[in-house]
Amino acid sequence: ALHVKNNKHDVGSNAYKASLDGFKLKGSRLPRYFNVVINNARRLIYSRKLDVDNGGVSRTMSERTKRKLFEISVTLITTCDLMSGQVGKAKNIGFDPTSHDALMLAHAKRWGEAIPSSTWYRFIDMLKLAGVYLVQEVKKADEEGTIRSRAAYKWLSPQFLQSIGVYSDDIRAQIKFSYQKALDNGLSFTWRCFKRQLPLRQRFTADMFFSSNVNPPSTH
Secondary structure, X not given: OHHHHHOOOOOOOOOEOOOOOHHHOOOOEOOOHHHXXXXXXXXXXXXXXXXXXXXXXXXXXXXXXXXXHHHHHHXXXXXXXXXXXXXXXXXXXXXXXXXXXXXXXXXXXXXXXXXXXXXXXXXXXXXXXXXXXXXXXXXXXXXXXXXXXXXXXXXXOHHHHHHOOOOOHHHHHHHHHHHHHHHHOOOEOOEOOOOOOOOHHHHOOOOOOOOOOOOOOOOO
């Protein structure tokens, strides 16, 4: 975080990949549609007044909280397969779930700010409660029969993706083009470690932007 901040390599909310080299990294520019969905996320989070329950006391979400939620949302959006909402990285061996440690590192590279893990998880919990962020734990038994946790499967909810314009015809067409290009290059968007995903009805939760009776378009 200090390195990218001192060298002005923090790309922030710009449509660039987060890295130590920032804007200077060859091939760091993300597809143009990221500008649209990021700006839509900004408008939604900053314009909507939310009640945050803090120990039984309701209060309007502060500007600082909105800013942090927006920044973390951008980190998740830019680490996401927008076709499915899966958070992680497509590889030739399958779609690799991303740990929270890796997400916090990506956040530090993107914003030039190291966020404490306690703060990170507090805002992640807010996104869960708002229905923006969905998660399913992964447990796997090793040869000795010991059950070990892996990086959990993570999604941005279809309702949230709809609210930031991912399902609009123009944006969807661009996303499908990038998706097909990745497939042609041998990348896979199937979870690396097979585990049954959440039942469909559990993946559509009420979020901070829409009522629970909104049915977003189906994903692949």
